[in-house]
Amino acid sequence: MGVGKSSVARALGRKLGARVVDLDAEVESRVGASIASIFAERGEAAFRQIERETVRELGESWGGAEQPTVVALGGGTVTDRATRRMLLEQGVLVTLSAPADELAARVGEGRGRPLLAGSQESPSNVLSRIVAERADAYAECHRWIDTSHRTVDEVADEVREVAAEQPVVVPLGTRSYRVEVGAGIRDRVGVRACEAASGAQALVVRDEHVARPWGQQIGEALEAVGHAVDSVTLPPGEEHKNLSSVEAVWDRALELGMGRDGLVVAVGGGVVGDVAGFAASTLLRGVALAQVPTTLLAMVDSSVGGKTGFNRDQGKNLIGTFHQPRFVLCDVETLETLPQPERTAALAEVVKSAWLQGPEAVAMLERDAPALVQGDPEATIRAIRMAVRLKARVVTADERESGTRMLLNLGHTVGHALEAARGYRGLRHGDAVALGMVAAFRVSRELGIAGPAEQDRVERLLGALGLPTDLDDSLDVRATPYLYADKKRRGGQLHFVVPAGPGSTRIEPVQAEWLQRVLTA
Numbered sequence: 001m002g003v004g005k006s007s008v009a010r011a012l013g014r015k016l017g018a019r020v021v022d023l024d025a026e027v028e029s030r031v032g033a034s035i036a037s038i039f040a041e042r043g044e045a046a047f048r049q050i051e052r053e054t055v056r057e058l059g060e061s062w063g064g065a066e067q068p069t070v071v072a073l074g075g076g077t078v079t080d081r082a083t084r085r086m087l088l089e090q091g092v093l094v095t096l097s098a099p100a101d102e103l104a105a106r107v108g109e110g111r112g113r114p115l116l117a118g119s120q121e122s123p124s125n126v127l128s129r130i131v132a133e134r135a136d137a138y139a140e141c142h143r144w145i146d147t148s149h150r151t152v153d154e155v156a157d158e159v160r161e162v163a164a165e166q167p168v169v170v171p172l173g174t175r176s177y178r179v180e181v182g183a184g185i186r187d188r189v190g191v192r193a194c195e196a197a198s199g200a201q202a203l204v205v206r207d208e209h210v211a212r213p214w215g216q217q218i219g220e221a222l223e224a225v226g227h228a229v230d231s232v233t234l235p236p237g238e239e240h241k242n243l244s245s246v247e248a249v250w251d252r253a254l255e256l257g258m259g260r261d262g263l264v265v266a267v268g269g270g271v272v273g274d275v276a277g278f279a280a281s282t283l284l285r286g287v288a289l290a291q292v293p294t295t296l297l298a299m300v301d302s303s304v305g306g307k308t309g310f311n312r313d314q315g316k317n318l319i320g321t322f323h324q325p326r327f328v329l330c331d332v333e334t335l336e337t338l339p340q341p342e343r344t345a346a347l348a349e350v351v352k353s354a355w356l357q358g359p360e361a362v363a364m365l366e367r368d369a370p371a372l373v374q375g376d377p378e379a380t381i382r383a384i385r386m387a388v389r390l391k392a393r394v395v396t397a398d399e400r401e402s403g404t405r406m407l408l409n410l411g412h413t414v415g416h417a418l419e420a421a422r423g424y425r426g427l428r429h430g431d432a433v434a435l436g437m438v439a440a441f442r443v444s445r446e447l448g449i450a451g452p453a454e455q456d457r458v459e460r461l462l463g464a465l466g467l468p469t470d471l472d473d474s475l476d477v478r479a480t481p482y483l484y485a486d487k488k489r490r491g492g493q494l495h496f497v498v499p500a501g502p503g504s505t506r507i508e509p510v511q512a513e514w515l516q517r518v519l520t521a
């Protein structure tokens, strides 16, 4: 209220040549009554219902529209979770803010503002209370812009910049964060670090393969905004995803006297991200974490979702925490130094994501397959965005993996068994996931869910991306006992992720013995 959304929307509309809709005005014209009288006569709940339907109808016309639409929302519109999620997925949602005193000065006595009218409290107090009550909803946005001391034009320019970039939001209330994907965006780490943590101390965690040039450049970008930067360089590889690596991060941070306002920045693949994330989550009971992934796998998977951890002799990822990053920057330029086999293996997770996402995502990958194999930046950015969007949606629905997040394990039950049988040597995780997906389709067909056309389609796509599909050559008696050790096993049954067509994967209970028979028949 009073933040200037209508003026910013008009300015933005002019800049974009876009249609501008003021939601309050739209509601008033549909109902034929003022907002104040709808509130007074029908109550807030009825008003929100009308507002929700109006947004839905506006949203339906966005898909495929050539001209963008700028909508100045009512301040309470996004308090409706379903409306907010729709806006986040289908549009670009920006929260404008200003200090309560400034807002109060702008709205005066609040005439025509139903939430202020008739209150005994000062407008400034009412506005502070409303903002506090709506903190979770307002934080779920593509960008939060403080409008104080800025002109309408400047704010509109910033909104336009966000709209052009379309970061992916992981909406988790006040713990929400954004995943930015692009070429040459790593320098933004400085600005984002200032927004994310109040302190000016940063610890960059990287491994020997990325220390130069990427780790060093990230350190320099942080120093450029005035941070005191130190770094830890871990030995590379899965075998170093252990307690010693975690200790190296803990000790360096403690030696530096890092406070709870410090920031740990993970620059590297999934190993660095998981180790740095675990260390950050436990240091001083939790300091801020940023992820700057430099492998395709870390970009499409491990940097998003908040799982951290390390391995023990008894198995992989057995010790861990959930600790969401404050921001994620995926700069595809960092993939220029990544060995080709690492890149190819990560494409298995991309196929998995597309299959979970739906027909459009699968068709996009089929079209982009040759470009992805060549390492084309645009195709890579499209694939990463698709996978991150899917992961953001699943993580939001089930942050701690009690239900739908398990869908992300498509191909992983058999994949893990294949990796474990080889002692985690000689078979890349991504190759194992590709074979695991082939196995999942075999199981699905046996259950009468997927048909031969779907199985052919996924195998063709995996093959086009250079991934293995020869399950029978890989799955032997050494692997089958490991199926029983799967973490997703419950009550004598395995919860198996069973794919059907694109966008319709589900979880089915299956007996491990039956699974073994089907896979080795």
Ligand SMILES: NC(=O)c1ccc[n+]([C@@H]2O[C@H](COP(=O)([O-])OP(=O)(O)OC[C@H]3O[C@@H](n4cnc5c(N)ncnc54)[C@H](O)[C@@H]3O)[C@@H](O)[C@H]2O)c1
Pocket (backbone or CB within 6 Å): 207, 208, 209, 210, 236, 237, 238, 241, 268, 269, 270, 271, 272, 274, 294, 295, 296, 297, 298, 301, 302, 303, 304, 305, 306, 307, 308, 316, 317, 334, 335, 336, 337, 338, 339, 342
């Ligand atoms: N937290 C999660 O949700 C999650 C999800 C999936 C996987 N993971 C974990 O991620 C790990 C696998 O991640 P990964 O595949 O990124 O492996 P990785 O971190 O071991 O990186 C692979 C190799 O590439 C090197 N490297 C990284 N970036 C490079 C670059 N830009 N140029 C040159 N070399 C580079 C690394 O030093 C390493 O040798 C596993 O430990 C897995 O358990 C975690």
